Amino acid sequence: MDLPVDEWKSYVFQKWSLLPKSIQVTISTAETLSDIFLHSSLLLHTYIRIQKITTRVSLNFIQRIFIDHLFCVRHCAICLVNKKYINEGCLAGSGISHSRPHTADISLCYANRSAALFHLGQHEMCLKDIMRAQMHGYPERLQPKMMLRKAECLVTLGRRQEASQTISDLESSFAAKPTLAAAQFQILQTNLCRLKMKAQEKESLTETFPAALTKALEDMDLKGENGQVPSASSSVSLRTDPLRGRYLVATKDILPGELLVKEDAFVSVLHPGEMPPLRHLESKWDTRVTNGDLYCHRCLDHTLATVPCDGCSYAKYCSHDCMQQAWDLYHSVECSLGGLLLTLGVFCHIALRSTLVARFEDASKVIRKLCSEIRNRDTCSPERETLVQTLTCDLGGESENKGKMLEPPVPGCDLNGKYESNYNAVFHLLPHTGNHSPEHRFLCALSVSALCRRLEAAGCYKPAAAVPPGSGSELDVWGVAMLKHVLQLQCNAQAITTIQHTGSKENSVTNSRQVRLATGIFPVISLLNHSCSPNTSVSFISNVATVRASQQIGKGQEILHCYGPHQSRMRAAERQQKLRSQYFFDCSCAACQNEKHSAATGPRWEAFCCRSCGALMQGDDVLICGSTSCTESVSRDHLISRLQDLQQQVGMARKLLRNDKPERAIQLLLGCQRDAQSFLSGEHSLVGEMEDDLAQAYAALGDWQKSATHLQKSLQVVEVRHGPSSVEMGHELFKLAQLFFNG
Numbered sequence: 242m243d244l245p246v247d248e249w250k251s252y253v254f255q256k257w258s259l260l261p262k263s264i265q266v267t268i269s270t271a272e273t274l275s276d277i278f279l280h281s282s283l284l285l286h287t288y289i290r291i292q293k294i295t296t297r298v299s300l301n302f303i304q305r306i307f308i309d310h311l312f313c314v315r316h317c318a319i320c321l322v323n324k325k326y327i328n329e330g331c332l333a334g335s336g337i338s339h340s341r342p343h344t345a346d347i348s349l350c351y352a353n354r355s356a357a358l359f360h361l362g363q364h365e366m367c368l369k370d371i372m373r374a375q376m377h378g379y380p381e382r383l384q385p386k387m388m389l390r391k392a393e394c395l396v397t398l399g400r401r402q403e404a405s406q407t408i409s410d411l412e413s414s415f416a417a418k419p420t421l422a423a424a425q426f427q428i429l430q431t432n433l434c435r436l437k438m439k440a441q442e443k444e445s446l447t448e449t450f451p452a453a454l455t456k457a458l459e460d461m462d463l464k465g466e467n468g469q470v471p472s473a474s475s476s477v478s479l480r481t482d483p484l485r486g487r488y489l490v491a492t493k494d495i496l497p498g499e500l501l502v503k504e505d506a507f508v509s510v511l512h513p514g515e516m517p518p519l520r521h522l523e524s525k526w527d528t529r530v531t532n533g534d535l536y537c538h539r540c541l542d543h544t545l546a547t548v549p550c551d552g553c554s555y556a557k558y559c560s561h562d563c564m565q566q567a568w569d570l571y572h573s574v575e576c577s578l579g580g581l582l583l584t585l586g587v588f589c590h591i592a593l594r595s596t597l598v599a600r601f602e603d604a605s606k607v608i609r610k611l612c613s614e615i616r617n618r619d620t621c622s623p624e625r626e627t628l629v630q631t632l633t634c635d636l637g638g639e640s641e642n643k644g645k646m647l648e649p650p651v652p653g654c655d656l657n658g659k660y661e662s663n664y665n666a667v668f669h670l671l672p673h674t675g676n677h678s679p680e681h682r683f684l685c686a687l688s689v690s691a692l693c694r695r696l697e698a699a700g701c702y703k704p705a706a707a708v709p710p711g712s713g714s715e716l717d718v719w720g721v722a723m724l725k726h727v728l729q730l731q732c733n734a735q736a737i738t739t740i741q742h743t744g745s746k747e748n749s750v751t752n753s754r755q756v757r758l759a760t761g762i763f764p765v766i767s768l769l770n771h772s773c774s775p776n777t778s779v780s781f782i783s784n785v786a787t788v789r790a791s792q793q794i795g796k797g798q799e800i801l802h803c804y805g806p807h808q809s810r811m812r813a814a815e816r817q818q819k820l821r822s823q824y825f826f827d828c829s830c831a832a833c834q835n836e837k838h839s840a841a842t843g844p845r846w847e848a849f850c851c852r853s854c855g856a857l858m859q860g861d862d863v864l865i866c867g868s869t870s871c872t873e874s875v876s877r878d879h880l881i882s883r884l885q886d887l888q889q890q891v892g893m894a895r896k897l898l899r900n901d902k903p904e905r906a907i908q909l910l911l912g913c914q915r916d917a918q919s920f921l922s923g924e925h926s927l928v929g930e931m932e933d934d935l936a937q938a939y940a941a942l943g944d945w946q947k948s949a950t951h952l953q954k955s956l957q958v959v960e961v962r963h964g965p966s967s968v969e970m971g972h973e974l975f976k977l978a979q980l981f982f983n984g
Contacts, residue, residue, distance in 0.1 A: 243734070243760065245586045245688055253684045260284075268686075269679040274672065274728075275721045281686035282720065285694060330357035330545045334534055338549040338557060348377040352387055358546060364394040366546040385411060463503050470660045472504040472765045477800055479660055479768065481651050486671075488770050488799055495794040497966060501777065502765055502788035507667050508571075508594045509737055509761030509784045510587050511538050513555075532758060533557065539567040541737065541759055541783045552576040571597040574696070581695055585688045587760050588734070592726035593692060595762065596719050599664040653764065666764035672728035676825040685727045693720040732824050733767045734760050736805075737781050753972050759784070769802035771824070773816055774832035776801050778968065791966040801830075808832040809963040812844060846929075846962040848922035849880050857922060880920055884927070887913055891931060903938040910935050929958025933973075936980070945984025952977050 244250065257265070264284075271277045333354035340347035355370035371391045379387065388411050395404035465475025470489075476499065477489045495501070513533055536543055537559035547557035548564050553576050558564040568576075571594045575582065582590045653669035654660045674682070693716050737759040763786050766779065777800060778791045794800065804824060806816035813836040820828050849858040851866040853873045858864035864880065866873040890913050897906035910931055917928055932955035939948035956973050963969040 243587045243730070245589070245684070246584050249584055249688070250684060253687055254680055256284075257680050257683050265679065268683055274674060274725050277674070277682055278686050278689065278721045278724045279717065281683055282690035282693070282717070285687060285690045330354050330361070333357065334545070334547050334557070337547070338554045342551065343377050345378065345380065348374045348379040351377065352379055352383070354546060355387065355390065359390055359394065361545070363545060364397050366544070367391075367394050370546055385414060388414075463500055469658060470765060470768075472662050473502045474500060477501055479651065479654075485770060485799075487651060487653070487768050489768055491794045491796055491798050491800065493796050495790045497790050497792050499790045500787060501790060501800060502786070504662055504763050504765045504786050506735075506737070506761035506763055506784040506786070507662055507664070508591055508598055509541060509759045510590045510594065511536060511541065511759045512587065512757065513583060536758060537563055537783075539563045541739075541781075543739075550576060553579055555579050577699060578692075578695065581692065585692060588685075588727045588730045589688055589692060589723070591730060591734070591760060591762065592689065592723040595664070595667060595726050596722050599722075660765070660768075662764050667726070667729075667762055668722070670729045670733045670762075670764065670767055672725050673732055673825055674728055677728060677731070682728070686724055689720050689724045689727060692723065693717070730760075730762070733762065735763050735766055735779075735786065737761050737784060737786070739781065753975065755968055761786075766802065769800055771804040771820065771826075771828065772801035772830040772832065773803065773806060773808040773813075773828060774830065774964075775803040775807075778966065780968075791964075808836070809846075809967065809969075812836070844962075845922060845924045846926040846958070848925060849920055850922045852919045883916075883920055887916055887921075888927065890916075891927065891934065894934060898934065898938055898941070901941075903941040907935065907938045910938065924958055924961045926958065926962055929955045929962070932958070936976070940980060940983070945980055949977065949980045949984065952980060 245253075264280075268277060268280050271280060333350045336350035337347055337354070340350060351370045351374035355367045355374065358364075358367040358370060368391060371387055371394075374387065388407060392404050392407040392411065395401075395407060463472075463474040467473045467475050467477070470477070470479050473489065476491060476493055476495050478492045479487060480490050481487050489501075511533060513531070533555065534547065534557070535545070537547070538556045539558055540563055542559045542563075544559040547559065548561055550556040550558075550564060550568075550572065556564075556567070556572060556576070558567065574597055575590075575593070578593075582593070650658060651660065653666040655665065660666060677685075697716055736757045738755045739758045740753050741756050758781075761784060766786055766788065769777070769788070776790060776792050776794050776798070777788050779786055779788050779802060781787070788800075788802070804820065806819045806828075808816070811819075813833050816833070817828055820826060849864060850856065851858055851868065851871055851873045854866065854868050854871045856866050856868035856871060858875070858880075859867045860877070862877055864875055864877055890909060894906045894909040894913065897903075897909065914928075914931055914935075917925070917931065921928055932951045936948045936952035936955060939945075939951065952973065956970070956977065959967075959969050959973050
């Protein structure tokens with residue numbers, strides 16, 4: 242998903258293996274990104290091949306579009322009758338994306354979606370869809386029913402004057418054109434009378450608690466102004482070190498929960514095919530609903546009423562304003578490149594979008610640095626010199642200073658030492674060029690070259706204002722910039738996540754989990770170094786990232802962030818391997834150092850216990866009881882086999898829960914608990930999972946006290962594994978709050 246599709250990767254790697262050894266050596270030993278890009282782009286005789294692959298990807302996408310459109314037409318009404326309102330809303334939204342403007346199809350899809358939104362209580366969005374249906378020519382014979390829905394929305398929202406006017410218009414319409422059948426007319430008249438009474442007595446509604454809470458979180462500001470790093474609070478400061486690079490430290494004692502960074506993504510790209518884990522989307526046609534149907538492609542706001550791009554069937558937005566902003570910034574170029582961008586992957590898409598957004602910033606200093614890299618070689622070809630001269634002309638300043646740069650004290654900062662979330666900061670993130678394999682560099686360079694070739698052929702790429710138009714080689718420099726961004730992203734891309742709840746409305750207790758929604762670049766968050774046991778946590782509201790202290794941080798301590806391999810999720814050896822392969826460093830954080838001393842038993846959430854005395858077992862292939870007074874021993878393979886059998890039994894119990902058979906699930910889980918006590922540590926993760934499952938089963942039966950008791954035991958295991966301030970602990974506490982509320 243982040244990298245190109247497998248077919249293109251396989252083809253490029255095959256071509257690499259067939260290249261003459263001399264060319265492989267030239268590309269492998271290239272010292273700069275410009276050399277890698279220019280050497281690789283000369284080999285792009287495979288452009289026809291990527292066109293074929295892109296066409297195949299596009300055709301698959303078009304085939305899905307065609308099937309979806311037929312599905313929308315056939316099944317919207319079925320969903321509405323069966324009260325599957327979210328299903329109906331998503332299907333109608335898909336139909337809107339694939340219908341022509343100002344046709345009966347699109348107006349009917351908007352009207353159908355407005356009905357779904359009305360039943361879901363989304364009255365503001367319902368009104369907007371009613372307006373859009375009318376704008377696209379909704380049939381006059383169907384207007385009365387939709388206008389009645391509009392009046393009811395207005396009444397519910399407390400907008401009595403507008404509601405009264407709509408009701409008055411409806412009455413006039415009935416009187417002027419009595420075209421409805423007698424039964425339909427009677428039903429509408431009855432509803433109209435009810436609405437008139439409701440409109441007279443309805444008071445304005447206050448904002449709901451969840452909406453108010455979300456707004457409060459969005460409006461929360463940083464504590465104090467930071468003149469050095471505007472997206473950070475005054476509690477932190479930027480430092481630099483030859484070994485650690487750039488990093489943030491606490492300028493004073495910081496308490497848990499304090500907001501340290503609040504940063505908008507410089508750019509973000511929604512992942513195209515992620516399936517939302519929603520249990521109320523269960524039927525066969527719901528598998529077509531993806532995050533692309535539920536989230537704005539610019540700001541990542543969740544919405545059931547997306548506004549599609551007029552030029553393509555993929556991009557969707559939460560409003561016309563978002564659609565226009567995206568068009569002005571980047572989508573006017575990206576709109577015709579859908580198949581190619583799907584082929585080349587999210588990293589190439591982000592790289593392109595970054596350079597497009599840079600057009601609206603003063604990129605002259607960045608361009609000079611690029612030109613400096615291109616020019617500063619022992620041998621400089623005439624083509625390269627022409628490229629440099631083209632880029633350095635008309636950049637402003639005195640003639641004798643053209644092409645020269647004054648380096649700020651910290652890379653990414655301006656000359657005043659300020660580090661802002663802009664293209665200059667993005668450009669100075671490290672690509673770690675020398676650490677990537679030659680094959681990977683070749684793949685990235687050839688992919689970017691194909692993108693540049695397509696942009697040049699389409700004539701749709703407009704470079705930054707600082708680059709004079711009309712030069713045949715100006716796109717090469719931006720190709721180098723895009724290559725740098727693609728390589729940067731392996732170490733600097735941030736997974737943008739959201740909390741999604743699972744479970745139907747009928748469930749008293751819902752589960753929640755963190756899922757990946759998009760990939761973005763956050764220059765300030767990229768300053769944070771890694772720890773397997775960090776002192777901060779990162780969360781997202783749409784495409785805004787917030788970093789909070791998860792524990793007390795003393796003055797002068799470094800602000801640390803986890804890059805993914807967390808001590809609560811994997812062992813030190815696995816963490817080290819992942820960090821070395823993706824981020825090119827060996828972790829020496831406190832968690833890794835401490836784990837060396839507890840390697841005998843392993844993590845507590847994976848530990849086995851002695852069946853005789855209950856002490857923890859120690860060892861590798863053969864486990865020996867940790868108690869000096871016990872001689873019990875057993876092979877690890879035997880215990881792992883028992884654990885796998887137990888996991889299968891727990892899986893069967895969960896299936897019974899899903900099939901609304903909580904009594905049978907409880908019997909099976911209690912048996913599993915008795916078996917677990919004979920060989921699993923009380924803090925083993927599976928023990929905690931069984932307690933959580935029992936809590937769900939008793940909640941389904943309405944036995945809140947037993948449910949809460951089991952969930953509190955699950956909390957103890959979760960705290961051992963993930964820590965008291967973890968997201969996982971938050972999920973369990975939220976479930977416990979629901980139990981206390983219901984009980």
